[in-house]
Amino acid sequence: MLRFFVRRVLIGLGILLVSSLLMYLMVDLTIDPLEDLRTSTAPNKELMIEQRIEQLHLNDPVIQRYFVWLGHFVTGDLGTAWTTNRPVTEILSSAIVSTLQLVTAATVLAIVLGIGVGIVSALRQYSSFDYLITFISFLLYSLPSFWVAVLLKQWAAIGYNDFLADPVIALPVMIGIAVLFGLLWSLALGGPPRSRLINGGAAAGVTFVVLLYIQLTDWWSTPNVGPVLLAVTSLGIALGVTTLSTGLKNRRSLLTALTVAALGVALYVPMQWAFYYLTPMMNWAVVLGLGIVAAVVGGVIGALYRGPDWRQSVRTGALTAVPVAGLIFVDRVMQVWPLYASANAIGGRPIPTIGDRTPNLGGNFWVVTLDQYTHLILPTISLMLISFAGYTRYARGSMLEVMGQDYIRTARAKGLTERTVIMRHGFRNSLIPMATIVPIDIITLIGGAIITENIFGRPGMGQMFLRHLDGNDIEPVMAYLLIVAFLAIVANIVADLIYAVLDPRIRVEA
Incomplete structure (x- = not known):
């Protein structure tokens, strides 16, 4: 393993060195730092051109400039953007944070929803649900990202902000939404007509009650x-996690999940006081610490139930505790909604269409x-939406291939439950292609969110790249390209390591 890792790192560094040279040469051919001065009408135009040439060392050969830049780069000096006279590290620090916030949220949601829906679609192959998901996936995958972004601005932001002026959902609309959700659940769960009717009716009833409660x-x-x-x-999280983790027939795991859920509800009010006293020192490190504490408490509750396979209860308790704790945190954040929506900087329209923060807003954490x-x-x-469509198709195809293997038929012949066959033998092996x-x-996404960031005006890495490329500033452009190239090499190494974790038959030494 160590030899493989070292070999891949050395190969990656070689690739990074060669690609940096090629990128520097191409960027140098593309940009023209003297473009604004060539069309200038200033009387000292020639002097300004000479000063710019001397400042950027444009008389030196491009290879010499590359090695000078490389020498500074390997020592941690990314240079200075001559257009703004700001260090590139300072420009990157804010841009990377904005991009990582966007990419992390979009990727996690797309992976969880896409893989989940794709696997259910595979298990319901050639059913109405499968055809529906296939149609939606191809539709979303074919949509241009800029068009989706514009529609979201119009309907999800402007439309919702207008709706808040008179937030009333008509009774026929609520009934229609409930029927739609009931139909989707009945198709997803499948089974004989009687089971579909019961499941669909229950889902529709729950949806209608929730909408009525909200109204x-x-x-x-x-x-x-x-x-x-x-x-x-x-309660839904506890039942869902137990179903996926061990199955509802495992009484200790079920009791662990239900106990964790009940504890979370019982701690709702005490946590409000805790958040009140923690507000002056609140930051994301504290939030992460509280999440870890929640997982540990859930695991301890599972361990207390013991049993012959207590590790399953520990896993179920931890997996239940984290989303329950997350709900309590989200609730505390949403409690400041009236204060936020009525702020002068917001103006009663809380869903923004541009930027990554509201100027002059102020306020606590x-x-x-x-x-x-x-x-x-x-x-x-x-x-x-676009990533979800891709993950759904990949997950469906991978799951269908796995479920047709001989070892799946052998597992069923041994008398294992369908949940065990799907989750332990099918699901894990279906993730192997996803590891790549x-x-x-x-x-x-990190390198290609340029269009999305540009439309929504987020000051991320995509915006930084476009702005400095348009300004003929090579230092920030090279920093962006090299970061993306470095992350691509790291991603390939990580994919190989994940392969070895998911499938012991795969040896990274091979």
């Missing part, structure tokens, strides 16, 4: 999770976090 409590003006929705959602969330909604959905796709796709 009667004026949830649109003061959105929150609250104890009621927290209890219902936590909760207000700033909510502001970041609202700015992330539209670009995240825009990127997620996901790391590369993440890097593609």
Whole structure:
């Protein structure tokens, strides 16, 4: 393993060195730092050109300039953007944060939803649900990202902000939404007509009750999770995690998940006091620490139930505790919604269409976090929809291939439950092709979110690249290209290591 890792790192460094030279030469051919001066009408035009040439060493051979730049780069000096006279490290620091926020949110949602829906579609092959998901996937995959972004601006931002002026959903609309959700659940769960009718009716009923609750409590003006929705959602999380982790027949795991969910609901009010006292020192490190504590507590509860295979209970408890704790955190963030929406900088239109933060907003950690969330909604959905379509198709195809293998038939012949066959033998092996796709796709999003960032005006790496390329500034452009190339090499190494983790038959030494 160590020899493989060292070999791949050395090969990657060689590729990075060669690609940096090629990129420097191509960028140098593309840009013209004297473009603005050539068309200038200033009386000292020639003097300004000479000063610019001397400042940027344009009389030196391009190879010499490359090695000078490379020498500075390997020592940690990324140079200075001559157009703004700002260090490139300072420009990158803010751009990388904005891009990582966007890419992380979009990628996590796309992977979770895409793989989940794709696997369900594979298990319901040639059913109405499968045909529906296939149609939606191809439709989303073919949509131009800029067109999706413009539609989201019009309907999800402007339309929703207008809706908040009179947030009322008509009863026929609620019934229609409930029927649609019931139909989707009945198709996804499948089974005989009686089971489909029961599942669809239950899903439609729950959806209608939730919509009615939202309407009667004026949830649109003061959105929150609250104890009621927290209890219902936590119960659903506990049952869902147990079903996927061990199956509902594992009583200790089920009791662990239900106990964790009940504990989360019981701690709702005490956590409000804790958040109140923690507000002055609140930051994302504290949030991460609280998440780790929640996972540990969930695992401890699972360990206390013991049993012959107590590790399954520990895993179920930890996996249940994290999303329940996340709901409590989201609820606390949403509690500042009235204050946020009524701020002068917001003007009663809380869903923004541009930027990554609201200028002159102010406020504590909760207000700033909510502001970041609202700015992330539209670009995240825009990127997620297209990535979701790709992950759905990959997951479906991979799962279909795995479920047709001999070892799946052998597992069923041994009398294993269908859940065990699907989750332990089918799901894990279906992830192997995804190990190549996901790391590369993440890097593609980081380097390719240029259009989305440009439309939504997010000051990320894509915007930085376009702005400095248009300004004929080679230092920030090279920093962007080299970071993307470096991440692409890292993604390939990570994909190989993930292969070895998912499938012990694959040896990285081979």
